[in-house]
Amino acid sequence: MPDLSKPAVTVLGLGDMGSALVRALLAAGYPTTVWNRTPAKAKPLVDEGATHATTVADAVTASRLLIVCLLDHNTVADVLDTVRDALSGRVVVNLTNSTQGQARELAGRYDVDYLDGGIMAVPPMIATPAAFVFYSGSRSAYDTNKAVLETFGESIYVGTDPGFAALHDIALLSGMYGMFAGGLHALALINSAGISTTEFAPLLKRYVTSMAGYVDGLAEQIDKQDYAINVTSNIAMQSAGYINLTLSAQEQAISAELLEPLGPLMARRVADGHGHEDIGGVIELLKKGNKK
Template sequence: MPHDTTPEPVTVLGLGAMGTALADAFLAAGHPTVVWNRSAAKAEPLVARGAVRAATPAEAVAANPLIVACVLDYDVLRTVLAGAEPVLAGRTLVNLTSGSPEQARDLADWAAAHDLAYLDGAIMITPPGIGGPHATLLFSGAPDLLARHRATLAALGEPVDLGPDAGVAGLYDTALLGLMWSALTGWLHGVALVGADGVRAADFTPVATRWLAGAVVGFIDRYTTQVDAGHYPGDDADLDIHLAAMRHLLHAGRARGVDTALPELLARQAEQAIAAGHGADSYARLVEVMRK
């Protein structure tokens, strides 16, 4: 039998910057889209592009079997859905609201008690990137839900399935944001350091991104196996060598009046591992310091 290629209708709850971008992407992909926002005026540009504005959350939920929510936080979402409880049964909620893994698991339990299928998600792009080639969305919850709605959700970005535990998407989200902030802070520290000697960020950055994309990604690939095995052979560069280089970074920063909080943290963790007898291990050994 031929597959139905008719675009799936969808309801979007919440029209902040991200919610508006989600609704825009659905409309651009041809999906009939119902929208609701506490401040109704925010829906007007979307209505002009073909969306249907619902007067209440209950009306918005009742309009379609698939509901996508992106509001301020989980408490706000609970408040919004509380008015729609009589029409929740048999529908699917894809929650793209930011929150903790524990909140996602609690909401999944609440949804199950209302016969509402639940898929938790995390958006790994800013609003202007929604629907673009670099947009990635992480999903966790019942795998059949993502499979069923993948074509619709793909209008927002590449869907990535993280398994049946509803809390995992939020867990990845927070971990990946930590990675982003760490990388950006490291780059900014480098910009400040070389800038103290008159080097422009525009000159430093191409070298930095080449280093990140090549050598640093290579380290991550190598250390992934070590972390999972709990075995950290220092055959590329051991912690004693890393600490010596960190001390050069500290000296260079102090000599130039650049903040040294970041390299001090790195050196302190390396010193802890070395003091515990792991100076000959690889940099990946520091995961044990972080776990403690």
């Protein structure tokens, strides 16, 4: 049963993530109204206590606080544009994956108190200690609704710029996909030799977890723009060894395309006279954009 002393919340979007958010709100007792393009997805949530709005307008007018969790930026704009007037004066918390530019565009598009969010969890992690969510934009919207937002997981406010939550989100996703790319390549190598990837997986996790600690040193070097601090694995050595990643893939007849882009960047740093420094200096090449 909803706790009517708690503020009403509306959730737009009942995909895997939107449904998990609704379940967290219901478990915490928030009166929750839901809308989804495909109405059938509301049925199990209504059985668990949610109220189903069949139109976006009804969903928006049911609550001052609107949580939006749709596929992408264009979907959010298309859905919210249909209720532009009804949105006026409400709080919109957009948890849809977006870029920083898209988030800033939405923040200025409607007459709302706008908070953007980046969910750092998969649906089964929502409302567990493993989940955290970045927020940025309206500080008052964040402060006023913090208790509601913390039903999803730890909330981390990263600034008044509505684009900063998306920037943090995409940065962490970049780290994750880089790890997935390397992990997939590693598993492909092992699999190509007929070795059990299941038996290999714990070794991969162990090594990647211990090497994750390396980012603290890289971050210090980047902030100080000094890539010669505490170097234990110079980039000339790393660049020479990296060539073997491609050669090893060729020997196993697998594609090295997931890992190949880093090799030329390391080689350029070495050629530019930075061989004694750490790999963090590669960021100086990234900062040039696509200019050589």
